[in-house]
Amino acid sequence: MDLNTVVEVRDARRRDTWRPGDAWLGGGTYLFSEPQPHIRRLIDLSRMGWQPLQVTAAGDLEIAATCTIAQLSRFARSADWTAAPLFEQCCRAFLASWKIWNTATVGGNLCNGLPAGPMISLTAALDGVCRLQAPSGVVRRVPVKDFVVGAGVKDLRPGELLRSIALPARALATRTAFRQASLYGLGRSAALVIGTHDPVDGELAITVTASTVRPVQLRFAVPPNAAAVKEAVEYAVRPDEYFDDIHGLPAWRRHMTFRFAEEIRRELTEGAGR
Template identity: 30%
Template structure:
């Protein structure tokens, strides 16, 4: 879609070139969302491509993913063999959208758009990732993935702030096994529940990244493999107002599906019997 109201197009090579941020400015990463619907409030686009933030790096501390990394690049990257949890990152790409979209959309763009059906947000939460945020006139700072999104299409980012990179600690990648489960009204439709389960066989620790069914992604952790009753109790602690209630699915239905997918995810990982990703 053409954005006829755009008056200025900036292509900075560094963040220092972006000065005096205005309310009608908008960052442009892959562009798959911003060019998908009318943006009457946007007058200036700040293209991020020349910032060269598209890296995927294996570091002594773990994994670093640049904000403008194309999603499909995660499928082609050769991760260390011991990093078994990176399967969840690849599943997030496979379950997000079409082949065409994943070759243009960025990892950071999906996270910052903060849709309830984001496939990356629950993965990053399950892997205990952190986000490096750059400010136009200040020092960079880090925020935990669980604290980044506050509501559908709302994050902690202030005007002019931008996600620079995602970091996942080595300890949350090594020897963890993951399961990605997604439920939609129709197979390729908008997700009404997404559950990313991370399981550490040596310690029996379990982490559930929850998205799709609730207004902002959440984390549930267990020190040992939970029983069905413990899963029911854990999601019962969520406020009823936290669940999305719309034409795609009622709050009660989304809560039930969340419970079902959590149970299927941990059963798959503890039995070794591979199930479906998409329902």
């Protein structure tokens, strides 16, 4: 779609004062998908030269905001992390064409803040931390689970840029379980729940996305029973936090959330010693 209100496209390497009507341009797959009447200038990140993915000396994975879904998928296929299969599962949750995979970015998916964003699901479940950079150069770090605070609402200040997402080595070593539901075979996620089991201390974490307006993470220091998981989900998600749109009613999303949380509990705790 042509954005006929845009009067200028600037290279992000050229520092300039941030002003109302500016927007960061990554892959642009969402930006150009619908009218953006408030945007006057695009700040293009495509020539920044950020390395898409790199593993630090500590074993953490650093994902540049401009890393595409295709790059992430290829990288994870050759990785030996226990959690590696989760990357492909979440990439496939896009249910998008190869054109989108080669253009859409991890950072763009997070910054859209949509409940069904599978990169939000992936990075929140693996304890990802967003590195945010202000126009002044000041950097702050926010956990992904706290970065998205509502449907399309993010913890982003004016002019602030999502530079990268860091996934800790310990999270990459966890056993994972993945559940996804949609009203249609090739439809948008209406519920996407991920479980991780830490081999070091046995902690179970269940991360709820897509069915809720924000990521919700539950942690259990000791293996919980079914009643404990049900109670935790009931307490953590308010009734008005279940998302409501054409892709699923809140009551159904809630039902699938409880169902998936229990399935994941059984998979990761009852099979933990196998």
